[in-house]
Amino acid sequence: MVRRFCETVKLSIGSDQISMELTIAAGLASSALLLSNLASILLASSRLRRRHVIAPPATARPPVSIIVPSRGVEPFTEETLQRAFSLDWPRYELIFCVAQAEDPVVRLIDAAVARHPKVPARLLIGDDRVSANPKLNNCVKGWQSARHDWVILADSNVLMPKDYVQHLMAAWRPDTGLVCSTPIGSRPDGFWAEVECAFLNTLQARWQYAGEALGLGFAQGKSMLWNKPTLDANGGIQALAAEIAEDAAATKLVNGLGLNVNLVASPFEQPLGQRSFAEMWSRQTRWARLRRVTFPLFFAPEILTGAAVPLLLALIAAAGAGVSLTTTALCVLAIAYLPECLLALAKGWCLSPRSVTAMIVRDVMLPAIWARAWFGGAVEWRGNAMTIRTRELTELEEIA
Secondary structure, three states, X not given: OHHHHHHHHHHXXXXXXXXXXXXXXXHHHHHHHHHHHHHHHHHHHHHOOOOOOOOOOOOOOOOEEEEEEEOOOOOOXXXXXXXXXXXXXXXXXEEEEEOOOOOOHHXXXXXXXXXXXXXXXXXXXXXXXXXXXXXXXXXXXXXXXXXXXXXXXXXXXXXXXXXXXXXXXXXXXXXXEEEEEOOEEEEEEOHHHHHHHHHHHHHHHHHHHHHHHOOOOOOOOOEXXXXXXXXXXOOOHHHHHHOOOHHHHHHHHHHHOOOEEEEOOOOOEEEEEEOOHHHHHXXXXXXXXXXXXXXXXXXXXXXXXXXXXXXXXXXXXXXXXXXXXXXXXXXXXXXXXXXXXXXXXXXXXXXXXXXXXXXXXXXHHHHHHHHHHOOOEEEEEXXXXXXXXXXXXXXXXXXX
């Protein structure tokens, strides 16, 4: 009987010890994730600059070709077209690329070209099937017809500032192979557009600039400045078909040449307007699946980047230590979101009374988006069905 009592005491002590160890482990893991979150904000802040105007350089101002792949009419199409024709750069040409002649955006492009006869511009129509990426296919004809050695691939929904070219050129260094800009969401109309801003700005852009600060520059397809002779000597624009996403292929190509991908100090706006939950979910899951297929080792820890996991771990630790769960949750949320808000405020990004709520909703969605990214299948990009799969799987299917 005494022996049984002693065994019960030992089991109780062992259980308490395990519980204490789990409590400590959960608390340390939560703290580590919150510290890494803060570190990423500080790193990104060190690379980012608040929006400022850059005058054209007094000496070297090489001519530039700007290729704009377009499909369909969006709420801000006329404004983004007007911005493209109003750049403060002495010599540049605009090459608009559309896959289908009946696309309604053709009429708007033709009208913009007619209104600005002093800016060299032309519209090219056709679809060169060099990849499974419809955007890249749309750009091929523009690349081949570009007249200048410096070429910018610019998405049609980028709101170009007057000093657009200056910002891209200013980021070019002797060891640079590509200069890009992440999209910064602006002008959200409705709550789900604010959630998309929370994804684009203080999460995705923040981690991309933190990565650049650590020497892990990653290309972004919204705005890409290329030296045309360099890319032509390494396969041309067709080389970007090596991956389903042209920015992932660009990153690997540039790094393979021993060069760096640099980001502009003040990233360019992408006006959002209205967004439904379905539209926002579709975009975020598509981008997540592209990242998972092209850079799986970098994508795998993305589930840890939001506040959901550190909050869960902190609550586990608080429950084990007998600390108030409500107080713990409020502290974790303050540590997670106050620095994000300060980053947005410091850089002049979208910030509203609903921003914190949007950040919380974003982080609740992150685990679901991350899990969804591990399942293959077709996704839609502006009406085009795209099957996202690994390059190795595609090659095996072709051999079979």
